[in-house]
Amino acid sequence: MSLYQRKNSPYIWCKFTVKGKLVQQSTGAVTRKEAKEFEAKLRVELLNKAEQVVKPVRTWNDAVEKFYAEKLIVVAPEPDRSILKWLHPHLSGVDIATMNREYLSKVGDKKLAEGVKPSTVNRLMKLVRAVLHQAVVWEWLDKSPKVRMFPTSEVNLRFITRDEADKLVAALPDHLAILAEFSFQTGLRRSNATHLKWSQLNLERKQAWVNASDAKMRRPIPVPLSDVAIRLIESQKGNHDVYVFAHNGKPIVSTARPDWYAALKATGIKSFRWHDIRKTWASWHVQNGTTLLELKELGGWTDYRSVLVYAHLGSQHLAKCVNLPVGLATLKATQAVQEMALAA
Structure with missing residues (x-):
């Protein structure tokens, strides 16, 4: 109940949250009807006030700098540097609050248009997603946008022999x-x-x-x-x-x-x-x-x-298991086939 009577007070009190902030105070009313009217008006006033608070603009550059600072490194790892260099003309100075799935998909499409593999684009998109996820942790964003991943085909594992x-x-x-x-x-x-x-x-x-x-x-x-x-x-x-x-x-x-x-x-x-x-x-x-x-x-x-x-490259540990449930049945089946061959 958002309305309640408090001991040692002739007035009805209200208790609710606005944008995650707890509000608890006297309505100054002695009847529930007046208290409800007061609470409804107070909710609207506080909600309007909360929405009027302007968050500072956080750009992609700000987010990237903080992302790697939290990793305690001054320079991004080599693979990330290559991705960030490509992203710079597309995301530099952009307010991260304006980045949504459609906007980021267009960035991915531009990379794909260069003739690279979808897996290459996905590595780029994963870095963008990681940075924006952290922005939510920092309370720079209320919610991280969905980031589109591009479908890839299965690729055989590439390795060579010792020779x-x-x-x-x-x-x-x-x-x-x-x-x-x-x-x-x-x-x-x-x-x-x-x-x-x-x-x-x-x-x-x-x-x-x-x-x-x-x-x-x-x-x-x-x-x-x-x-x-x-x-x-x-x-x-x-x-x-x-x-x-x-x-x-x-x-x-x-x-x-x-x-x-x-x-x-x-x-x-x-x-x-x-x-x-x-x-x-x-x-x-x-x-x-x-x-x-x-x-x-x-x-x-x-x-x-x-x-x-x-x-799939190592099945040695399974060798001891392959004959356990099927060995006897296989032996009997083999004997039956041999008997049929002799009878013929």
């Missing part, structure tokens, strides 16, 4: 060959491998780690090192004081170089990106008996669904 990997590494120049083999050994994302620092290593314990600030999911990732990975690291001593992998005294900041594409062409390996090294590493693990839960921890994934794409 193909050996040929690819052999075709690369030394500095890229070492980095590529290290990535095949550890499954590190490209930026985590190229930006690996000596301070992130403990060779005695055969371990490296990715700091939370550098990890995609913003949590630290332990990286156990194989004997091969350790030898590769040791071969880099003296190249750079801070970063493990360097060339001509400078950190390797890019792998998408002519040398990479020349090696792919020379080895006949098609449609293989540097990121596919990570997928190859994961595929090898599952094929050799690593469980999906173990792979999830090794790769630093937070969502189990991320490793389910590799599930």
Whole structure:
């Protein structure tokens, strides 16, 4: 009940909320009819007043700056920087309160018109959605707009064999060959491998780690090192004081170089990106008996669904189960077929 009688007061009181704010006060009336009239009038006045409050304009630029500041990073990760650079002429200075599904869909259509895959557009739209979701948390928006995702077709998992990997590494120049083999050994994302620092290593314990600030999911990732990975690291001593992998005294900041594409062409390996090294590493693990839960921890994934794409590659754990419910029936069926053949 919004109207009630309060002890030690001759007047009826009202209690209700306007825009989430609690209102509780005396109506100054002694009859319920007068109290209801007072409450109705007060509700309208307070609602009109609340709606007249003008929220400050928050632009896309403001939201992006706060989004990454909360992640405790000054510069967005490399994949995000590429997306933000493309979005700049389309969303820079735009009030996020004016962004709705239709507006954002047109932005996505423009990207799709460039001839990119729908999955590429979806990565862009997911970043926009993440920023706007946070704007709701900051109370910059009352509600996050729906963001359209573009339908994609199923794509086969891209990985290569160990023999193909050996040929690819052999075709690369030394500095890229070492980095590529290290990535095949550890499954590190490209930026985590190229930006690996000596301070992130403990060779005695055969371990490296990715700091939370550098990890995609913003949590630290332990990286156990194989004997091969350790030898590769040791071969880099003296190249750079801070970063493990360097060339001509400078950190390797890019792998998408002519040398990479020349090696792919020379080895006949098609449609293989540097990121596919990570997928190859994961595929090898599952094929050799690593469980999906173990792979999830090794790769630093937070969502189990991320490793389910590799599930079909490892069925060793099912081998012991396949004959349990069907073995006897299969044997009897086989005997029956043999008896029928002899009778004929």
